[in-house]
Amino acid sequence: MAQRPLSPHLQIWKWGPHMLVSILHRVTGDGMALAGLGILLWWLGALASGPEAYASFAGWVWPDLGALEWSGAAIIASLVKILLKLVLIGLSWAFFSHMCSGLRHFVLDIGAGYELDTNKFWSVASPVIGIVLTAGFWALLLLK
């Protein structure tokens, strides 16, 4: 590719919420595509393989933190289990955040919501609503 001058890029612009929500949309979407679909297939594969495989899956992605072992080689496995639990919580946030910024995209797609104040408001509101929905989801799931 020819080496030509590039137009001004990220580093020279003053950051605004519309830039944040745009990047969050890409990060949460591609994060779910790469990590979320993998875990979804792991879950379905475990279900299709029977109770033992399912118990093994659950032990990895949703470990009982109090029962983790902290000696020898088990330390690595325990760290991976904690990481997977965090990934699962992160994926739930990624879904709700991506859903809210995606709904914002639908509004922008029909040509609405470009007025500066409106655009700024929904750029801030989308990720905030995403966090609220994530908290509500876990509250409903864990408190039932």
Place this chain on the structure above:
Amino acid sequence: MGNGTSIGRVRGLGSSHEGAHHWLLQRFTAVGNLLLVLWFVASLIMLPDLGFASVSDYLAKPVPATAMVLLIISTFWHARLGLQVLAEDYVHDAGNKFALLLLLNLAAIGGGAFGIFCIVRLALGGAL
């Protein structure tokens, strides 16, 4: 039509008639994801527990099994389209981009096929 810069080579040819197709499919699958993943989230909340017996019984029923197959198709399709844009934006070497898009198509179709097979196996009682 010139033969110098990349923009010069395509100027005057009109649209490639492919961009809108990708854009529309991204929206169609987005609506599919919205409905199906919200159904999935609601199912996780409504199930009495997320143990093997509850989940496998539920997903083996005709309507949940169908919804789950559609969820796999819609999410994998949407993910394939989204990751394609990621590759097109950040991988500038034509050969690497081609290889990555090839792998992406194989992974999306392969992963989706595996997911659907697992649901069919559950629904038709292979795992029990």
